[in-house]
Amino acid sequence: MILVLPPDLSAATLEQIQSRLEGLGCRLFLSSGEEQTVVSLSGDFDPLAVQAAAAEWPEADLIPLQSDRAYRFERRRRRFLAGLILSFGLLAAAALAIPVLDFLRPPEVRLELSGPARVVSVDRFPAGTARRLRFRGRTVMVAHDLGGRFFAVSGECTLADPCQLEWSEERQQFLCPCHGGVFDLLGNVLDGPANAPLLRYETAVVHGVLYVRPAL
Numbered sequence: 001m002i003l004v005l006p007p008d009l010s011a012a013t014l015e016q017i018q019s020r021l022e023g024l025g026c027r028l029f030l031s032s033g034e035e036q037t038v039v040s041l042s043g044d045f046d047p048l049a050v051q052a053a054a055a056e057w058p059e060a061d062l063i064p065l066q067s068d069r070a071y072r073f074e075r076r077r078r079r080f081l082a083g084l085i086l087s088f089g090l091l092a093a094a095a096l097a098i099p100v101l102d103f104l105r106p107p108e109v110r111l112e113l114s115g116p117a118r119v120v121s122v123d124r125f126p127a128g129t130a131r132r133l134r135f136r137g138r139t140v141m142v143a144h145d146l147g148g149r150f151f152a153v154s155g156e157c158t159l160a161d162p163c164q165l166e167w168s169e170e171r172q173q174f175l176c177p178c179h180g181g182v183f184d185l186l187g188n189v190l191d192g193p194a195n196a197p198l199l200r201y202e203t204a205v206v207h208g209v210l211y212v213r214p215a216l
């Protein structure tokens, strides 16, 4: 705390105030200037008692600064909170970074772990076309759409296996020649008697090569 007093305070009044404060356990440091006299209070005093005393001196202005102990406590509290916020920030950043890094990681490792994958050279796979592959004993239709994305679905109709699907470049859809079933690039039924979507496969392009594997 500091006590700000007017500079023209009589010596007797100042002495009286000092004496009262010292009686309350305050250690005093006076600084007298032309505009004001500042009394810095330190020591293990009761701030409420000092406030009560200061209320009796209308010419005094008591500014409630923190005691050393309160200041140290507050400083420790703020450091603890800052550390806590930093820790949460790092944890949140890590939580965000993990899926991003997972997304950016080249898919070769996963492909290797998931077993052999059928390979197609992207250079020989024009946009808008599709091709039929044999993969793990099944027929797979792989399409390269006009937006440059690759899709892979089962090449066998879900209504009457093994009716083989055809690719319509004009419609950009898979057609079943047996009963007119129509499927989109994701294998969803668009038309016809088939009532189940096609089995989907995952695709990944790595260094210009298209890999296909069963969806996990």
Ligand code: FES
Pocket: 157, 158, 159, 160, 161, 163, 176, 177, 178, 179, 180, 181, 192, 193, 194
């Ligand atoms: S077998 Fe595919 S719609 Fe009939």
